Amino acid sequence: MTVRAAVCGAICVLTIALVSGQSxxxxxxPDWSGAWTLDGPTVFDxxxxxxxxxxxxEPGVREFPPYNDEWEALYRKHVEMIKQGTLPDPVxxxxxxxxxxxxxxxxxVYEFAVTPEKVIILGxxxxxxxxxxxxxxxxxxxxDLWPTYSGASVGHWEGDTLVFTTIxxxxxxxxxxxxxxxxxxxxxxxxxxxxxxxxxxxxxEAQMVIEDAKALKAPWRVTKRYRKQPAGTWAWDYACAxxxxxxxxxxxxxxxxxxxGKPIDKVVD
Amino acid sequence: xxxxxxxxLLSVAGWAIASSPLRAHHSGAMFDREKVVELKATVKELQxxxxxxxxxxxxxxxxxxxxxxxxxxxxxxxxxxGWRSTTFKPGDEVTVRFNPMKDGTAAGAFVGAKxxxxxxxxxxx
Numbered sequence: 374m375t376v377r378a379a380v381c382g383a384i385c386v387l388t389i390a391l392v393s394g395q396s397x398x399x400x401x402x403p404d405w406s407g408a409w410t411l412d413g414p415t416v417f418d419x420x421x422x423x424x425x426x427x428x429x430x431e432p433g434v435r436e437f438p439p440y441n442d443e444w445e446a447l448y449r450k451h452v453e454m455i456k457q458g459t460l461p462d463p464v465x466x467x468x469x470x471x472x473x474x475x476x477x478x479x480x481x482v483y484e485f486a487v488t489p490e491k492v493i494i495l496g497x498x499x500x501x502x503x504x505x506x507x508x509x510x511x512x513x514x515x516x517d518l519w520p521t522y523s524g525a526s527v528g529h530w531e532g533d534t535l536v537f538t539t540i541x542x543x544x545x546x547x548x549x550x551x552x553x554x555x556x557x558x559x560x561x562x563x564x565x566x567x568x569x570x571x572x573x574x575x576x577x578e579a580q581m582v583i584e585d586a587k588a589l590k591a592p593w594r595v596t597k598r599y600r601k602q603p604a605g606t607w608a609w610d611y612a613c614a615x616x617x618x619x620x621x622x623x624x625x626x627x628x629x630x631x632x633x634g635k636p637i638d639k640v641v642d
Numbered sequence: 643x644x645x646x647x648x649x650x651l652l653s654v655a656g657w658a659i660a661s662s663p664l665r666a667h668h669s670g671a672m673f674d675r676e677k678v679v680e681l682k683a684t685v686k687e688l689q690x691x692x693x694x695x696x697x698x699x700x701x702x703x704x705x706x707x708x709x710x711x712x713x714x715x716x717x718x719x720x721x722x723x724g725w726r727s728t729t730f731k732p733g734d735e736v737t738v739r740f741n742p743m744k745d746g747t748a749a750g751a752f753v754g755a756k757x758x759x760x761x762x763x764x765x766x767x
Contacts, residue, residue, distance in 0.1 A: 430670050458671030465668035467693070481718050497718055554669065602722070609718040616691035618713070619668040627669040629749050631711055632687070632698055638672070639745040 403533045403571060405485040408606035409599040412576070417478050417553040418595045429554035432456040436557060444558070444588040447545075451556025454625070461621040462554050464499070467613035472522035472550050473539050474565055476501040477579055477597050482608050485577070492528065492535055497608045505537045512540055520561050522550065534570040560587035575601045668693075673741040673751045683710065685734040690717050690727040697730055697752060699738060711749040712740050714764075729763060730755075739766070 416422045416429045418436040427434030435452045454460035464471055471479060481498035494503040505526040512518070512525055520543040528537025543550050544561035552559055563585040572578045577599040582592050618630040631637040683699035686709065695714040700707050714720060717727070730736065735758045740750035754764030 431675065432671070455669070455671065458669060460669070462668055481716060482722075498716070606722065609721070611692050611716065611718055613693045615693070616689055616696070617693060618696060618711075619694075621668075627672065629672060629711070629713075629743065629747070631749075632689075632696070632709070637711065637747045637749055638743075639747055 402487045402489065402530075403535075405487050405571065405577060407604065408482040408484055408602040408608055409577060410482050410602060411479060412598040412600050415478050415480055415553060416555065417475070417557055418593075420596070422555075427555075430455065430462075434555050436553075436555060438557070438583075438593045439589050439591040441588065441590050444560070447558060448556060451551075451558070455554075455556055458627065459625040460556055461625045461627060462551060463549055464613070465617075465619060465621055465627060467617050469549070470501050470522045471496070471499055473503060473524050473526075473542060474559075474581060474583065474595070475550075475552050476503055476523060477567075477581065478553060481611065482602060482606065483599060484608055492537075495608070497611055499613070500611050503539075505535070507535070507537075512538070520544065524564075531568075534568055536566070536568050538564065538566045540564045558588070559583065559585050562587040563589075572598075577601075670751065672743050672745070674744045675741050675751075677742055678739050678753055679742045679750060680737060680739045681710075682735070682737050685730045685732055685736055687732060688727065688730040692716055692718070695720060695725075697738070697755075699736065708748060712738060712752040713749070714752040725763065734758065739764075 413419055414428050416427065416434070416436065418438065421437040423435060423437070432455060433452070435448070440448060451460050463469055470476065476494070476496050479496045479498040479501060481496070483497070484495040486493040486495065490506070490508040492505040492507060494505070496502070503523055503526060505528045507528050507530065510527055512527055518525060518541040520541055522543050524539045524542040526537045526539040528535055542559070542561060542563050544563055545551070545558035546561065551557060563583060565581050565583045567579050567581045569577065569579045579597045581595045581597070583589070583595065584592050619627050620630065621627055628636045628638050681701055683701045686698040686700050689696040689698070693716055695717055697712040697714065699710050699712065701710065702708070737756045739753040739755070741753060742750040752764060754762060754766035756762050756766060
């Protein structure tokens with residue numbers, strides 16, 4: 374091979390990468406091994422939560438996504454229902470995944486399986502799984518998609534940063550999917566671009582930009598961080614239906630069952 | 643028989659709210675996070691299961707046994723905090739603290755416990 378041919382080849386490779394909008398895969402994939410936990414409580418957007426340090430599910434706690442008037446009204450209704458204890462969390466039924474983007478906001482531990490073809494986010498709680506294909510594929514055509522809890526994610530590497538886009542989400546349709554237990558919701562038009570990287574040896578960061586033509590007036594930027602746990606930390610089986618003593622009544626009230634399996638609440642509905 | 647129940651009302655609400663280690667898979671609206679109840683009890687059973695562990699304890703109320711259901715976090719997270727499936731054994735004498743149910747039923751969200759040997763688990767300060 375002549376020097377000229379070699380230079381041309383290198384230019385061609387670079388051109389293809391630039392045209393496709395993707396940089397070359399890193400020579401070595403980043404080390405995201407080990408177990409990780411969400412940094413902070415399970416309020417999705419801690420930067421806007423009121424009252425400050427409020428916890429998801431506590432009465433009066435809310436965040437401030439850039440909702441349009443219609444979805445702001447829906448969210449306010451949920452916040453009021455939380456106060457009354459009548460907004461059930463869909464995951465309390467132990468039958469559905471948390472869905473995206475809530476699966477970036479889970480208690481218990483995470484593991485991140487980084488391979489040349491895909492990255493798999495494993496949430497111990499739920500359990501929840503997000504597959505992010507990095508093998509160069511595109512999202513399926515719209516006709517081949519249907520809304521799901523965790524959607525469809527494809528991504529690529531920009532140096533040590535994983536960039537992925539998630540579409541085809543189920544969203545909130547009167548039930549099914551909350552983004553967190555303040556009653557936060559997104560629609561089935563939502564999509565997110567996430568940039569994920571290690572910002573220091575003990576911290577992974579996910580910067581999400583969420584767009585939603587039905588619910589949001591502007592892109593919503595949310596950053597979540599994850600702290601590495603001690604070496605050798607185990608993740609365990611999580612079977613939500615194993616001993617769920619908090620079913621939901623017909624009016625949406627979360628009940629408490631006694632050891633005999635019968636509600637011990639004084640008022641059931 | 644004299645009741646062994648002692649109610650502790652903490653004036654610093656923030657302590658009570660921050661005290662529960664429970665990261666529930668469900669709404670916590672049934673619990674009064676402004677209150678912490680302390681009682682001396684005998685362990686009947688530890689249900690070491692997902693999505694939450696439950697500690698069943700017995701107190702004596704005017705000569706009659708009364709069973710309480712105390713809900714904790716997931717065994718997954720608690721095991722990483724030093725709990726084991728044998729942390730509470732049937733017959734153990736314990737002092738437990740919890741956020742009680744708002745409606746007064748005999749249940750609550752576990753906060754902490756002191757075992758007979760003086761060891762503590764959960765939040766105890």
